[in-house]
Amino acid sequence: MDILALIPQFGGLIYTIVAFVVALSVIVAVHEYGHYIVGRWSGIHAEVFSIGFGPVLFSRRDRHGTRWQIAALPFGGYVKFLGDADAASGKDEAAMLEAAQDPARLRRTMHGAPLWARAATVAAGPAFNFVMSIAVFAAIFMLRGVATDPLTVGEMRPLPDAAAYQLQADDEVLAIAGLPTPSFDDPAAWNDFTAAIPRERVLDYTVRRDETEMTVTGPYLMPPLVVQVAPRSAAMDIDMKAGDVIVSMDGAPVFAFEQLKEAVEASDGAPLALGVWRDGEVLDFVLAPRRTDEPAADGGFSSQWRIGIVGGMAFVPATHAAGPVQALTGAVVQTWDIIRGSLSGLWHMLTGAISTCNISGPIGIAEASGAMASQGAQSFVWFIAVLSTAVGLLNLFPIPALDGGHLVFYAYEAVAGKPPSDRALRILMAIGISLILTLMIFALGNDLFC
Numbered sequence: 386m387d388i389l390a391l392i393p394q395f396g397g398l399i400y401t402i403v404a405f406v407v408a409l410s411v412i413v414a415v416h417e418y419g420h421y422i423v424g425r426w427s428g429i430h431a432e433v434f435s436i437g438f439g440p441v442l443f444s445r446r447d448r449h450g451t452r453w454q455i456a457a458l459p460f461g462g463y464v465k466f467l468g469d470a471d472a473a474s475g476k477d478e479a480a481m482l483e484a485a486q487d488p489a490r491l492r493r494t495m496h497g498a499p500l501w502a503r504a505a506t507v508a509a510g511p512a513f514n515f516v517m518s519i520a521v522f523a524a525i526f527m528l529r530g531v532a533t534d535p536l537t538v539g540e541m542r543p544l545p546d547a548a549a550y551q552l553q554a555d556d557e558v559l560a561i562a563g564l565p566t567p568s569f570d571d572p573a574a575w576n577d578f579t580a581a582i583p584r585e586r587v588l589d590y591t592v593r594r595d596e597t598e599m600t601v602t603g604p605y606l607m608p609p610l611v612v613q614v615a616p617r618s619a620a621m622d623i624d625m626k627a628g629d630v631i632v633s634m635d636g637a638p639v640f641a642f643e644q645l646k647e648a649v650e651a652s653d654g655a656p657l658a659l660g661v662w663r664d665g666e667v668l669d670f671v672l673a674p675r676r677t678d679e680p681a682a683d684g685g686f687s688s689q690w691r692i693g694i695v696g697g698m699a700f701v702p703a704t705h706a707a708g709p710v711q712a713l714t715g716a717v718v719q720t721w722d723i724i725r726g727s728l729s730g731l732w733h734m735l736t737g738a739i740s741t742c743n744i745s746g747p748i749g750i751a752e753a754s755g756a757m758a759s760q761g762a763q764s765f766v767w768f769i770a771v772l773s774t775a776v777g778l779l780n781l782f783p784i785p786a787l788d789g790g791h792l793v794f795y796a797y798e799a800v801a802g803k804p805p806s807d808r809a810l811r812i813l814m815a816i817g818i819s820l821i822l823t824l825m826i827f828a829l830g831n832d833l834f835c
Contacts, residue, residue: 401755404765405747406459408754410436412514412773413462416780419513420464420506425449427502430493433465460747466506468494504795507788514777515720521770522716523709525763530704531711532569535559535593539703544604545632545662552590552603552700559598560591561606582606586640604699609645611694613764616756617749618693619672625661625694627760632667633660642696649674650690657692678739680726686739723774742835746828785810785817 414436421431430450435441437456444454468491491497495506536558541547558566562583567574582588582605590603609631614620631639634648635658648657656673674690681687707715733739745753750772757768781789790813798804805813 400758401751404754404758405751407758408750408765408769408772409461410459411769412517412776415513415517415773416510416776417462417464419509419511421451423509424464424466424495424502424506427498427505428493429495429498429502429506430467431464432467432469433463435465436462438462466495468496500795500798504792507791507795510788511777511780514773514780518720518723518770518774518777519713519716521766521773522719523712525767525770526707526712526715527709529707529763531707532702533705534568534570536566536569537703539701541700542610542697543628543630543664544608544610544699545630546604549587550603551601552592553594553601554700555703556590556592556594556601558590558592561603562588563591579607584641584643605641606698607642607696608699609639609642610696610699612697613695613760614756615691615693615695616753617745618691619675620693621756623670623672625670626663628663630662631659632662634658649692652690654690676740678730678733678743680729686730686733688739720774723771724778727775727778740835741827742831744824744828744831746825746830746832748829748832784820785813786821787817790817 417434417436421434424431432450433452433454435454435456437459438461439456439458441454441456444452446452488497495503498506538552538554538556538558540554541550541552544550560566562585564578564581567578569575584605586605587602588605589600591598591600593599594601611620611625611627611629611631613627614625631645633639634645639645639648652674654674654676656671659670659672661668661670672692674692676688677691677693678686678688679691730739730743734741734743753768754765758765780787781792783789783793785791785794794805794810804810
């Protein structure tokens, strides 16, 4: 065996694990901080705030009496409130407090706090995950900016025949092949515009340059350019990279992303030979498209053959800074779209409309973390925000042992005037833990066999 050949794989594994731990730790820290800070505001004392489980690597106690710690197993975390069962020993401190008949101290426990305080503390974890996602998306929108109107060339992307084009940076694109350029604010008009552009390698662009209107040559607007590679995809498996340009497929030249898409969809999963231009050199790859379930315009899902790349325009559009209101609005819409898409996907999986292989476990999430981290800091931070929304949503499911299950118990208490019996709680919690473990095993099986 060639030991040296394993070094890049080992390095990639370490990189993936580190990216996964960082992503998970950030999301867990935000989630648990939501529980902690709202609990503290509500008069509930937190004894321990832990990132990770197992042996404690570092800890300190703050002026509020809470021990903040980092533990050796960085795959989760918890907040231990006064009165909770001890995570290590299992001692039920609440029973001792109640026996002591100390009302003031009992009020500082999770069990002895008013219903509103308990409900707010539990709901704060998922809520903070959503707030974090919105804040991250808004920050990225403000940093990245929004495309200017009219469409303006920010910079030309490297293309195989870039020297043949006259289009250049700062040109205001008024029309392409005689078709007036619509506003980005009208997605439907923009989609109609891109679909109507003649499929030709070289197009006439009507531009305004230095206050003068002129016609120049430019590339097809949507070339077979790789802007992003999807995690756990056929393209990722052959190590395609952002900036690659696919110039041929099965020996036939391609210059439009639609040509590539049509060929992939018609392949029925058969392997495709790709010629890929990268930094002035053409590389040969072979990959087999994979079935992918995608959201459809009607709210459902459709199954298509895909290789796992995201395309883009032949140039980077010029942008202007997004204002706080515009960025925040876009961030809320983005977060809501993730929630809606996740719920729709779950429903379609339950009804058998799409494959349950869409559920990823820890291995799949770790691979996605490493893949997104390898594509740059912005992609990785965006992925963390998406995952944070998913974690917040998952925790709101009405399953005992999750935050949503506790909120259901509190709703019952509010209606019935008393909490569920201890026996009922034990049975329901056992059922909830069993469901969660079953889901984890199922997701892990998907990671290994789907």
